[in-house]
Amino acid sequence: MLELKHITKVYNTEPRHLVEVISDLTLSVADGEFIALVGPSGCGKTTLLKMVAGLVPQTSGEIFLDKQAVSSPGKERGIIFQNFSLFPWLTVRDNIAFGLNLCKMDKQKKETAVNRYLRITGLEKFASFYPRNLSGGMQQRVAVARTLANNPRLLLMDEPFGSLDEQTRSLMQEFLIELWEKERKTVIFVTHDVREAIFLADTVYVTTPRPLAIKQKFAIPFARPRSHALKLTKEFFDWETRVAHAIATDFGE
């Protein structure tokens, strides 16, 4: 169980000019739940994910993962960035093994884990490639494999498919949903694509920009496993309209 309690983040951009990017945000995510945060772009959502990852401190409020306060990065929380952030000097295989190489681990075990995620992400043939020689979709699969190889319980995804073309994005969504069915990790998925959010998540939170706050919560009822065909149904379209409407209306209306 992940709990965010009254999180606030204020950036001190210049003397006497404070910018509040997150305002009194409270949120809880159950184990194995897939939630999506959807709303207009602003820096708040990325900051929120980085806080949960332990990369950025909050100004006030508390974050608990299974009652344990979060204050620094930890292997049980994996983060995937929009721009892939692969290490360009490492091959696909070595990128995936990065986290495993940091801890003392049996070489055989390491090898097995890396091979497993190469297979799951369909990158076996590209194990010795450098990131620069891969397409955007493949690079993001490497980033996913690299994070999963660390075996986190919580997966933080910051618009992971935002820079991909429509077709690749659609394929990556199916890839992610299949993976999630298998591994059932807790996921916080940030996106500004309403369809993506509804297709992937159990719960969709519509957020406000600057400062970031939860505006409305939607429990998405579609059964799992979900497939691409779902996106073509009338029910899906109705949900899309409803969520899009929630985003478009002004706060306080």
Added chain:
Amino acid sequence: MLAISGLVSVLLAWSLVTYTGFIKPFFLPTPTSVVSAAVSLFVSGGLIADASASVSRILLGFLVSLAISLPIGILLGVSRMFEAFVKPVIAFVRYIPPSAFIPLAIIWFGIGDSQKIAILVIGIAPYLALLIADAAINTPLELIDAGRALGANRINTIFKVILPSSLPGIWDACRLMIGAGWTFVIIAEIVGASSGLGHLMIESQRFLRTANIFAAIIIIGFLGLITDYFFEITYKLLFPWSEKTHAGIETHYKSV
């Protein structure tokens, strides 16, 4: 092709003004007399001895500089506290011309190799440290975040993220500073030395052998070319992952 014709056109212009007698050989000797000067210096063994004296000084001076600058540069790029402490010292030394240290270096070290190396280190190390710091600072923040999220501690972040990310930049800095090494070694050898290409030049000047001076200058040019070529090839071998392009603006504007 273009690379060769660049050099050829310089040679043509040189031939034109010398063979016609437009400029007296005392000031600018003909290409043939420079070549024959180089050949006779080569045959006597003087040229090789002097060139290898200069080259080994540069190499040694450069390696000592690198050994000093690498840790300092990386630390400068990594720690704001270290930067605040060290940067004023480097800034101070950097603005003093290395040649200003030659008289002092002669008092301390004489006119042997150690004095030349001292001048080289004074000239190279501060700049190299700043260039390395710059390469380290330019490590994308996202990569540092990604590393931390995957479990990298402070030391891991320096050795497994910042250092590999800045290696191509460091390699380029080395290429630049080895080139600058020629400036410092030649000055040091002209002021006081018993060997080296700088020594050869000042000796030739005393005996008004202009062709020999040109021979030495041209040798330095060729050694520079070889060094550049070495770094270009090793860069491609060492950093096959680098996205640095050598394409040039022409490829983007094909039509005339």
